[in-house]
């Protein structure tokens with residue numbers, strides 16, 4: 001896991017400010033074989049984590065269509 005100084009990788013909000021733990025987000029999702037390894041995980045706040053997962057699904061839909 002990269003050292004991010006306790007900040008969200010996308011929006012940069014510090015962990016203390018959101019009063020919640022940052023969440024481990026897998027760049028390659030589990031259903032595609034992604035693991036919780038150093039190279040595949042970034043820390044996101046709950047808001048960016050939600051959008052990251054949603055955007056990923058939209059991209060997959062685009063590939064299908």
Ligand SMILES: [Zn+2]
Pocket residue numbers: 008009010011012013044045046047048049
């Ligand atoms: Zn964020």
